[in-house]
Amino acid sequence: MTTSDRERQVLNRIERTRRRRPKVREERITLAHGAGGKATQTLVEAVFLEAFRNPVLEQLDDSAVLEIGPSRLALTTDSFVVTPLFFPGGDIGHLAINGTVNDLAVSGARPLYLTAGFIIEEGFPVADLIRIATSMREAADAADVHVVTGDTKVVQRGKGDGCYVTTAGVGVIEHDRRLGPSEVRPGDAVIVSGPIGDHGITIMLARGDLGIESDLVSDTASLHELAAALLDAAPGVRMMRDATRGGVATVLNEVARAAEVAVVVEEDAIPVRPEVRGAAELLGIDPLYVACEGRFVAVVDGAESDRAVEALRRHPLGARAAVIGRVGEAPAGLVLLKTAFGGTRICDVLVGDPLPRIC
Amino acid sequence: MTTSDRERQVLNRIERTRRRRPKVREERITLAHGAGGKATQTLVEAVFLEAFRNPVLEQLDDSAVLEIGPSRLALTTDSFVVTPLFFPGGDIGHLAINGTVNDLAVSGARPLYLTAGFIIEEGFPVADLIRIATSMREAADAADVHVVTGDTKVVQRGKGDGCYVTTAGVGVIEHDRRLGPSEVRPGDAVIVSGPIGDHGITIMLARGDLGIESDLVSDTASLHELAAALLDAAPGVRMMRDATRGGVATVLNEVARAAEVAVVVEEDAIPVRPEVRGAAELLGIDPLYVACEGRFVAVVDGAESDRAVEALRRHPLGARAAVIGRVGEAPAGLVLLKTAFGGTRICDVLVGDPLPRIC
Structure with missing residues (x-):
């Protein structure tokens, strides 16, 4: 099966999910329902959106x-x-x-x-x-x-x-200005405002489950100045979203699905501290899925990406801001990760809950 | 010791409390801290008001x-x-x-x-x-x-x-219009919008602790229409407050203290269902302290009390609305209850938590 066959399969699956009414299969709530990934999404759509349905809530923005x-x-x-x-x-x-x-x-x-x-x-x-x-x-x-x-x-x-x-x-x-994942279009640049995963890994280390000592601290911070700086610098900001539960990967998937675009991320370009990478490896989880509490993902007009990153870097909380990827047309609805070794893999939303009660 | 001596003593105590900074004496949180009475008030003032202090929060309105x-x-x-x-x-x-x-x-x-x-x-x-x-x-x-x-x-x-x-x-x-307990003045009338204590007693009975069967149901209801009707009918509405945790007695004490007035309530005038009165007696608690979730206390210009009660009674949720007392000048800061037998007693805020987790 070629990559494009597989992608078509995944796309068909997504389309089927969209058409049918979502339903929680489990009879009882599990920790995964609170993890911010696939189970949370299904729960929110099947229970809360279904009950409260109105045009504002349907946006499912934060x-x-x-x-x-x-x-x-x-x-x-x-x-x-x-x-x-x-x-x-x-x-x-x-x-x-x-x-x-x-x-x-x-x-x-x-x-x-x-x-x-x-x-x-x-x-x-x-x-x-x-x-x-x-x-x-x-x-x-x-x-x-x-x-x-x-x-x-x-x-x-x-x-x-x-x-x-x-x-x-x-x-x-x-x-x-209108901001939101559905404003994103092919040619846009994907930015993160700083190193990812610090918060989630700090919590895991604080619990002592890994038996590792580290100087890592949570990235918890108020992003109001950083967000305002980006809006000032780049008229072409399409959306910003803080990457909390479910991490950067979850935000990117929301973008890909809402805008019906492909998000292509260069793994090498993602800022990750070595301590975070190391602990994430021990936990068997990709830092892309680890919660931050002081980082956002922004998508901006591709022509403004340099200006946007410069504006972010002028603020202490954005010193390590970086373009991590681009928005393409196909495969619509998917996030693709280009690995350091030249491969490409699909980066889906989180399944299960490897890091419960992180926020 | 005469009544007025006793009142003076209580007043002095209140004044001392006002002057000193409130402090939580307990080292650990108890259920009483969540009961809406004296301990909640101290906790809120000593911890949250102290930390967050700002002019809006200081009103401590709902x-x-x-x-x-x-x-x-x-x-x-x-x-x-x-x-x-x-x-x-x-x-x-x-x-x-x-x-x-x-x-x-x-x-x-x-x-x-x-x-x-x-x-x-x-x-x-x-x-x-x-x-x-x-x-x-x-x-x-x-x-x-x-x-x-x-x-x-x-x-x-x-x-x-x-x-x-x-x-x-x-x-x-x-x-x-400005509404709030500090708008209350002597000569005003005190109204409740319906029978009190149904919610709290329903919860206690539902827990089966008392071994009583009853047809009583919670009064939980939205009061938006009733509140709007009262505002329309009576330009002299001073304040409204829903009588939840801590019951009507707690609201009246807030009024007495905020406006530095005396609130004098006629026990006989308070609408209480017989089932509520009976269960409250078994629990050793006055219905005045039992939570409602669909009743409010209102204070209106004394001259408008008939008009106000009529307006409330036109709405199904206010069918049993009644004037239960009057506002006087002294003893300022106190709620006095005139009993059916002609006596008068001070009705202080709730101490302890006889009915935990009622809402």
Whole structure:
């Protein structure tokens, strides 16, 4: 079977999936349903999209864009269940602020106000809660947003895991540009804003499962300035998306499917720290699938790729930004990875959950 | 010691509390920290208000009122951890939509858009998740709001309790009126929109802890129409607040403290179903402290109380609305309950958590 036969097969499969109504095959929720890959996608489409169906939700973007009076607002939410709660480079509080700020920022909005809901397990140390709240405040200050309302619930011992945080955020969109994966077209360039996988691997190492010591720290950071810098520098920005659960590979697959294009990535061009590459190898997972919490994928007009990368590199969080690939016409709907050895393989969305509770 | 001596003592205590910085005395979180009473208040003030301090959050209203461009918006969030997930008259999905809609409605906003974050325990039946999502859709339709974005996380077995839902909501405020407990003044009338305590007692009965069978159902409902009807009918509405955790007593105490007034309630005037009264007696708790999920407390200009109650009674959800008390000048900061036998007692905020995980 030639490569193009195989590609046609895969394409047919995708088309079939599109036509039929998605259905969760499992009777019970598994960790894979929370991993951000294929199972999450099916669950979201079959259960939540099916129940709540409306034109805004159908976009399945990380932020909903709303017209309220004369204002265009972005609204987003994320729940955080990371374990351990405190890890090198950050904690659940940082993640909860930065994650929601980033969802707003990559939708092209200026993040303004956040809500915070806490589900705390009975017996959780008050000192740890203060530490989390303090670090949320630091992250909010850094992102120039305000936590304006919240809620606190307590569950019995054994019915939680210390502390879960859910943030929602509102931002304002102050330009007329349309951003989103469906804006992507052949000839565009694919950019990542920095080395990938630091966050996910840091969490795995912090759990001690691998028995490795390392200086690696989470990349958790607010991307609002970096996103604004890119929008300023390159009028041809098609989309930005922070590469959290499911990693860069998942974002690229969303792009390929939404825009019905091929995304061709040069493996050699992807910035990955050696510690991340090493630990990912031990885990048997490609760094492309490992969550970041302070990196985004951007697709820009191919003619603007140099300007875009330069603009990103001027910001400390984008110092290692790089073009990692190009958008082509065929095979539509697929992400292809050109390996260092000259081969090409299909880079599908994540199946299963090799790294549970990473954010 | 005379009553007024005692009142003076209590007042002095409140004043001392105000002056010193609140501090959580416990080293670890207890269920009382989630009960909506005194411990929750201290936790919120000492940890979250202290960390996030800003003028909007300092109001400690259920919704934050934000000026974004020319629009006045309300933003709110609530986490739901009720057990059991399904109960007579509703389920966690109904609560999650209605709770957030109601927080917006009682702040005087027209609810528009909601977010939904799910924290699901591994092994949770997919059919139950579909049931929850479907009931959220029904409640959203009834409240004329849309769930426009969401998030799904899965935690390992034993790290959750089936399914937790956190909703956030945005509404638009289309009038210039100022509402809030600090707007209340002596001479105002205190109204409840219907019989109190149905939700909390329904949950307790559904757990089977009391071994009582009953036809009682939760009062969970969207109050957006009722709130709008009251605002239309009575220009002198000072504040509305849905009486959830901590019940009507907690709302009245917030009013008394925020406005520095006395709230004097006639016990006989409070609508309470006999089943609720009976079960509350068995539990050793006053119905005034039991959560409702479809009732609000409103304070209106005393001269408009008849008109206000009439307007509420025209709506099915307000059929048993009643004036339950009056606002006086002294003793400022206190809620006094005039009992059926002619006595008067102080009705303080809830201490401890007699009914955990009610919402």
